[in-house]
Amino acid sequence: MENSAELKKQILDEVAICRRCRMCVNMCPTYDKWFTESSMGRLTAINLHFKYGLGDTKELSDLLYACTSCRRCQQRCKMVSVGVSPADIIVKARQLLVQETQEQER
Amino acid sequence: MKKTLKHLIPAGHIYMRDNVLAKDNLAGANEDKSAWANQLNLPHKAEYTFFAGCGYQFMKYTETMLEAARGMESVGIKLDKVMGLNRALKKVGLNLADAAAKIMTDPKEDHYTKVLHSAVSVLQKLGVDLGYLHQDEPCCGSPMYYAGFKEDYLKNAARNFGIFRSFGVKKIIGLIPACTAALKYAYPALVKDYDLKVWHFFEIVAAKLKEADLKPMLSEKTVITYHDPCQLARYLNIVDEPREIIGRIANLELVEPLPEKSREWTTCCGGGGLEASNQKLAERLGSNRADELLATGASIIVTSCPACLKQLRQSLKKKNPQVKVMDLIELIDQALLNAPEQSPKR
Numbered sequence: 418m419e420n421s422a423e424l425k426k427q428i429l430d431e432v433a434i435c436r437r438c439r440m441c442v443n444m445c446p447t448y449d450k451w452f453t454e455s456s457m458g459r460l461t462a463i464n465l466h467f468k469y470g471l472g473d474t475k476e477l478s479d480l481l482y483a484c485t486s487c488r489r490c491q492q493r494c495k496m497v498s499v500g501v502s503p504a505d506i507i508v509k510a511r512q513l514l515v516q517e518t519q520e521q522e523r
Numbered sequence: 524m525k526k527t528l529k530h531l532i533p534a535g536h537i538y539m540r541d542n543v544l545a546k547d548n549l550a551g552a553n554e555d556k557s558a559w560a561n562q563l564n565l566p567h568k569a570e571y572t573f574f575a576g577c578g579y580q581f582m583k584y585t586e587t588m589l590e591a592a593r594g595m596e597s598v599g600i601k602l603d604k605v606m607g608l609n610r611a612l613k614k615v616g617l618n619l620a621d622a623a624a625k626i627m628t629d630p631k632e633d634h635y636t637k638v639l640h641s642a643v644s645v646l647q648k649l650g651v652d653l654g655y656l657h658q659d660e661p662c663c664g665s666p667m668y669y670a671g672f673k674e675d676y677l678k679n680a681a682r683n684f685g686i687f688r689s690f691g692v693k694k695i696i697g698l699i700p701a702c703t704a705a706l707k708y709a710y711p712a713l714v715k716d717y718d719l720k721v722w723h724f725f726e727i728v729a730a731k732l733k734e735a736d737l738k739p740m741l742s743e744k745t746v747i748t749y750h751d752p753c754q755l756a757r758y759l760n761i762v763d764e765p766r767e768i769i770g771r772i773a774n775l776e777l778v779e780p781l782p783e784k785s786r787e788w789t790t791c792c793g794g795g796g797l798e799a800s801n802q803k804l805a806e807r808l809g810s811n812r813a814d815e816l817l818a819t820g821a822s823i824i825v826t827s828c829p830a831c832l833k834q835l836r837q838s839l840k841k842k843n844p845q846v847k848v849m850d851l852i853e854l855i856d857q858a859l860l861n862a863p864e865q866s867p868k869r
Contacts (some may be wrong), residue, residue, distance in 0.1 A: 418677060446791040446808050478531045482800050485808065486669055487753035487791035510673030511532075518528050 421516040425467055432464050435501045450518050453480050456490035456503035463510045474514070479522035481511050534603045536670035544675060547662050548582040549577035557657035559636045563643055569654030569711035571727075572692045573643065574706065577662050578829030579635045585834050599831025603800075604699055624655055634836070634849075636674055641856035642698055642724060648859050649731040651696070661686050663702040665779065668709065669796060680705075686716045695721045698852075700754035700828050701760075708758065723755070725764040725827070728855060732771055739858030740773035748778050748821035749833065749851070750812070751789035752828035762786040765827065772858040778819040790815065794834030809838035817843060827851045 419427065442448060452458040462480050465471040468522070471508040484507045491502040528537065542551035546790065565573065598847050646653050654797060664679035687695075697703025700723070707721035732739070749769065756762050769777050779785050793808025816824050824835055836848045 418674060446793070446811065447804060449807075474526055475531060478533075482533050482536070483804055485753070485791045485793065485795070485797050488757040489753070489788065489790065492757055492787055508669055508671070511669075512673045514531055514672075514779075515528065515671035515673075518526060518531055522527060 421513060421520060424509065424513050424516065428463065428506060428513060429468055431501065431506050432460050433511075434499055435460055435503075436499050438498050440497050441493050441503060444488065444489045444493045446485060446487060447483055454483070456484070456507070459484060459507050459510075460501075460503050463506065467510070467513065478511075478514055481507055481514070528853060530623040532671065533800030536666070536796070538669055539630040539666040539796075539799060540672050540675060543662050543664050543667055543679065546795060548581050549662060549666060550581035550745045552581055552584050555658050556660065556699075557638050557655070560643070560655055560657060563655075564639075565643065565653060565655040565657075567654055567656060567659070568691055570652040571646075571654065571694045571696050572687075572690075573646070573653050573655040574695050574699075574702060575639055575655065575660060576697070576702040576829075578699045578701070579639050582635045582829040582833055583633045614695070634832060637828075638832075638850045638852050639698075641850070641853045645728060645852065645856050645859060646696065646724075649728065649735070649737075651727065651731070653696075656686075656690060656692070659686060659690065663705040665701050665709070666796060667703040668705070680710055680714050684710065684717055684719075687719060692719060695719055696724055696727055697721060698724050700752045701758060701830075704754050704758035723759055723761055723764075724762055724852065725755075725768065729764040730765045732768060737862050738773060739855065740861040741775050741854070741858050742861060744776070745823060745854075746778060746821050747775045747823045747825045747854070748780060748816050748819040749785070750780075750792065750816055750824055750831060751786060752826055752831045753789060753791050754795075755828065756787050756789050760787075763830050768851070768855060772854070775858065778821045780815050780819055784815045792831050792834045792838070794832075795828070795830035798834070805834070806838075809834050810842070813842050817846065821846075823847045823849060825849055825851045845867045 437457065439457060442452070442457050445455040448455040453462060453489070459480050461474060462477055466477045476491040484504065486504050486508060491504050494501050494503065538551070539549055542549055546552065548556055573590060641645070643653065661683040662679070663683065664676050667679065668676040695706055697706055703721060703723045706719065711717045747769075750766060751762055766777065769775055782788070784790055790812055791808055792812040793805040797803040797808070819826070822845070824846060826832060826835065826848070832848055839846050839848060
């Protein structure tokens with residue numbers, strides 16, 4: 418299994434493919450008014466946190482675990498954009514949170 | 524401040540991981556998972572192995588527990604605390620899942636066991652040589668993956684493949700979309716030498732009905748709408764098969780939700796894990812989805828996923844308790860009872 422540094426690189430590389438076209442935003446069933454309630458909002462938060470060290474980790478965790486992994490976002494991305502998999506990246510980011518925390522605890 | 528797992532990961536997710544690791548099932552119940560199959564005489568070994576999954580086998584407990592958790596939330600105790608409490612109680616030997624199972628004795632409230640019975644009955648009527656691993660059936664562990672516990676998930680997946688191999692399993696028929704997607708697509712990428720062939724129930728049933736040209740029939744005219752479970756539509760790409768099956772059944776009329784809300788665009792009902800971490804959001808999603816399905820005017824909402832069944836039933840209780848929620852598998856079983864005798868093949 419990949420270590421957290423490898424996983425982080427994998428995640429950031431995938432996020433970097435996203436063209437920020439926002440086609441997926443409205444597709445997210447959790448999206449109501451806040452950008453952070455959407456698939457692309459979550460990817461942005463992932464990037465800000467893991468690339469630039471911004472934002473509180475607990476806040477990021479709340480955003481990530483509010484995703485239902487329903488993949489409606491990536492269905493849209495696949496058909497009209499670059500084919501990023503936000504739902505799958507979000508699960509990987511949860512995995513990174515878990516791994517980083519476990520490594521700290523060890 | 525150093526953050527620990529407990530601060531960062533919702534307690535509901537940690538609770539499910541603990542359950543899978545300690546009890547080999549999602550709910551953490553001690554009960555024999557195969558009790559539903561006691562009267563069915565399914566052999567361990569056969570051409571196809573039936574994979575029942577935690578959802579249908581244990582949802583009755585999870586449902587009762589979540590109901591209790593909701594009750595505590597309404598008096599101001601946060602879900603995370605309830606889930607944490609649940610874990611603490613276990614450490615001193617109290618198992619809420621077992622307690623819930625004892626409270627819940629009314630078989631009418633158990634909407635899940637009968638789906639398993641129907642599924643086995645359908646496959647047997649269609650001539651599938653069917654086995655089942657009984658208490659040896661492992662939990663696929665996918666909730667651990669979605670919660671971020673990949674290391675645990677990998678270990679569990681490798682162990683499971685060993686179990687399947689030790690029983691000579693080659694072909695699996697899965698029922699629950701999440702388990703089936705895990706066994707069909709996630710495991711091959713992660714487990715060394717994984718070579719099991721996996722189908723979802725609908726793939727087998729659609730193919731068999733077509734092959735035998737069977738025309739099942741319901742005894743009275745029934746109008747339904749169909750809710751595509753996310754994992755079935757977008758992880759397994761199974762959207763045509765259930766419609767083919769429905770199309771074959773006489774006296775059964777399907778009214779689809781809006782095209783942008785069905786098939787591969789189906790919207791999540793909020794079941795399947797979210798209610799263990801974010802009750803309010805799960806309720807909002809359930810309510811939205813219920814509205815979309817109710818707009819079809821159908822009096823029965825049909826789907827095929829234990830989490831969707833639970834969540835939609837829950838959402839409809841408040842909106843329109845007259846509308847029934849049921850599993851497509853049950854309808855197929857009922858309709859097959861009335862299939863006109865097959866003309867002998869020449």
